[in-house]
Amino acid sequence: xxxxxxxxxxxxxxxxxxxxxxxxxxxxxxxxxxxxxxxxxxxxxxxxxxxxxxxxxxxxxxxxxxxx
Numbered sequence: 204x205x206x207x208x209x210x211x212x213x214x215x216x217x218x219x220x221x222x223x224x225x226x227x228x229x230x231x232x233x234x235x236x237x238x239x240x241x242x243x244x245x246x247x248x249x250x251x252x253x254x255x256x257x258x259x260x261x262x263x264x265x266x267x268x269x270x271x
Contacts, residue, residue, distance in 0.1 A: 204231070205260045207267070209250035213239055216251040226266055228259045 207223075210216045213235040223230040233252040238245050245251070255263045 204254045205257055206233075206252045207255050207260065207263050209252045211238075211242075211245050211250055213251045216253050219253050222270070223253070223255065223263055223266065228255055228263050228266070230255050230263070 207230070208216075208219060210219075213232070216232045216235060220230040220232055231254045233254055234248050235251045237248060238251050
């Protein structure tokens with residue numbers, strides 16, 4: 204698994220996950236529970252992360268770049 208992006212807010216991570224899954228790329232949101240409990244931890248843990256499988260990483264990056 205590779206981290207594609209990280210966000211300060213869980214809802215932004217879930218929006219990206221929805222866009223990826225709508226394009227057929229499985230995506231996983233990580234660390235959202237910790238950030239939801241206390242948003243001050245966001246910088247300490249690197250934010251809420253969106254991960255994709257290694258084989259989908261390049262395709263996911265292309266999707267992000269295309270949508271700008």
